[in-house]
Amino acid sequence: CLQTEKILHLKSHRGRKVRVVREHYLRERVPCYSSLCQADCENDGKVLPGDLTHYVVPDVGVVVDFLEILEFRELQGVVFTQTACQAVQHCKGRRQYNRLRNLIKDPRHDCVLFANEFQEYSYCPREKGESQEKWQTRCVYSAAVWYHNHLAGMKDVVMITEDQDAVAEYSSLNAGVYVISDFLQNFWPELQPAHELYSSISQALQEKESESSQKEYTEHLPAEILEAGIKSGRYIKGTLNINKHHDEASIMTEGLSNKNNDPSWAVLVCGNKNRNRAVHGDTVVVELLPKSEWRGKVTALSEGEEKSGEDNESKPMPTGRVVGILQRNWRDYVVTFPPRDGTQSQSRNSQRILAVPWDRRIPKIRISTQQADALQDHRVVVRIDSWESTSLYPNGHSVRVLGRAGEMETEVQTILIENCIHVPPFSDAQLREMPVNSPEKPWRMDPVQVAERRDLRETHLVFSIDPRGCEDVDDTLSVRSIAGGKLLELGVHIADVTHFVAEGSLTDLEARIRSTTYYLADRRYDMLPAVLSADLCSLLGGVDRYAMSVMWELDAQTLAVNKVWYGRTVIRSSYQLHYELAQALLNGEPAEVPELARLEPEEKDAKLAELNQALETLTHVARHLRAQRDRGGALELEGVEVRAQLDEQRNITALVPRQPLEVHETVAECMIYANHWVARKIQETFPHQALLRRHPPPRQEFFNQLVESAKAMGFTIDTRTNKALADSLDRAVDPQDPLVNKMLRMMATTAMSQALYFSTGLESQDQFYHYGLALDRYTHFTSPIRRYADIVVHRLLTAAIAVERGADSGRAIASNKELEELAQHINSKNRAAQRAQKLSTVLFQCLYFKERDPQTDPQCVADAIVYSIRNNGLLVYIPEYGVKGPVYLKNREGQVVAAGEDGSCEWQSGSLRHYSDRISTTSSCGTSTFRLCDHITVRISVRSTSSHADSLNLEIISNKPHRSAEPQQPHSQGRSQLVQEVVRQAEEAQQQAQEKAARRPKLSREEREFSQSKTPNLYSLLEEVRELALMDLDTAARVCVTSASY
């Protein structure tokens, strides 16, 4: 090793100058990470392939300014120099630096890091008087030359730069090493999106140079002062959270005491100046204002708001101003380019446009573009570059165009991007990892695997019970009598996904990033490629499959657990039953089992008797398990209510309310049991690093509204324990109106906290409790096809089994910290999935009603039930469409809704009085009172804005129930028609657009690119559970896409 001293004069991204002296060690051997290496470098991890035409070494300027372009996966063979990486860290800050590090780590990208400044022969000391920029360029060039020589001249090396001087100086010095600018033009002329991004970034850079210097905001304080201030208690650190409905900002302070987002821990920040350039989601530091300047929150009912907070008066609360930002949490934003009105500023060829983000919580973003005219009324993905104190708005650049606002495809993509959901088609490299199963090359089990597994094919009657026509069967069951009838053996057999998905493989990485299958109103995006999810990991009838099994030996009399076995198995499911069929068999009704259709009567009867016996035993066991949990206080809340029924073309023909079939509960109970026992196993083996799922008890004050509403209707709801709550909800039934109980359960659901994944090392064991299921430990094991948590749990279980056998678990399992980070990631992806699902539901509802004239179309008038009273209106639920929303009783002109004798409503001048259980309006017509659980008639229309999502507008037209006298079809019929109708319209529109497209340049080139499977959806399912999934979606997912029965 050679030691030398390196002196750096750095300018931080906050503009301060620092002089840094570093001891600098030079080595002869620094890994090159090329598969062509002739020198035995220690190239651990990712290496650049040898079959590329050249390697690319970007200079400092390119890495600093155009990193986003280097992120395109098409750009292969990129070598990042240490010089460039350090420059990014110093000029762009931690966020951009992390982005670069993640890019280098990401195995899906062909790029590596070369520690050029530690390499004896590539390092060049800075010369006296040499500018930092010149020196850096020389370092990068020297690195490029080293590469070429190190690989014995086998690979051309291209240094790319934006600096024409560098091109002139270096381009012809060394054969095989080229220095060029215009690299996109030269090497990737076809990569149109990268070119567009390039010009948009260049534009933004030029604009930045011509910024004015007038201050709009106070400067942020330096990091040291912020840290010291936080320590001393002078400042408060937290995350800026902007209210969706009121443009009101608050700081959610971090800390143990604030797990439930207790609003009393928030600090209010009023107005843009006090917000001081912080954007929703940023980690900021605030200083409290004097008490005399404290303010209260806005609490009136406003559009789309559902959750009821505290009471209505708004007490003054701690109020402050932002003095610094610790971390920017900017993401990609969808904006809309406003219609051109000629008032926007213009400079040179470009125009600076204030684009309006789709998310109302984000400030307008200033974009420089030459395409302002073409882009008006289009949705565009943008990134924020900076927000200087001299600039009223943040500056950004456009990344890509999604399409015209209001078109279905544009809006769906918008929803995905706004929730940070990236679901590109699976890449070829990922698919190459997958097993093949084709008619020419059918997949077969590996004899080695079969020998290692417990083979249940001959010994166990295995079967599945799913919705009709289910394709992805991830769970099967078995039950049999053993030990001469003294014991029962219950088995749950789950698809062995981890056999096919190796940890750390590209498929694993992609599944981890997605974390879940995403269900939208008209499509789904799978977590795993179809060859697994619909084929080799689907436990179909009559085929050999690998499984992960849990098998219990139960005492035949008491059903006490005698022994539990966990392990890998081979199964062949004998029956693929659907719920109705299984229930019919149980009820002794005549039913045709397809698997038995061709047998002789005698054999058929014998097999049928065997199957019946199994189903009966299963029901018996499940009843017992359920009763056990009920004694513990398990809750039956408002869960999955409907499921989709499809015809052969996989169109939704109906959304059918869940039949109250006991067999459904039976299957769910077995899955809950398996999840519970797997949770016990992994937690006992790895007490500090097991992935479990907990459901914290709700905060009592969130129940206030439920308790009061119930009281007003003559019911008592006891919320002291989950058991008391469950029992009192069961009793709160109005025989006249079944919706009343549904409403109460809906309110109870809203009051609940979310169930969450966590690592057991983080919490004490009393925090593991699952409140909704009344179990001391719980996890997810039964759906590895569509939930990444289950994949993690399968691996933990495999490791636990290995430990039990005395073997080393084979590899180190994830640490508590890694697991906790993963749990947080999965939790956040699950929330994103729920939000996207909800937004897509609203999107389809709006698209449906947008086509209709609310004044004349009978579809726009519906019955609604009041489920909450607010101080200026009602929150109602429309069963026919599954819509929830506000109905105002007072308008901006101060008029109130007055009901005539026939119930019809109109606006009149008058006054309004609000009580806990009712609200009254008084006008010259008299007094009208609206109570909880009243049925009213509403008119549905669409409130359209070009920049944001459309929303539904509900207007009361009568205080009497809607006269749809004829008995209602299954409630959700309307919703299925709704999705179908909208999809049909969109397809027609698209067809027309395609015909037109021949005549004009395409803008929405990327349309449909993301769409993988357009399988109709389950939106209805998860829609109902979205608030929280107390049944943990085990049941929800089972209710998968089904074929038409009638």
Ligand SMILES: [Zn+2]
């Ligand atoms: Zn090497």
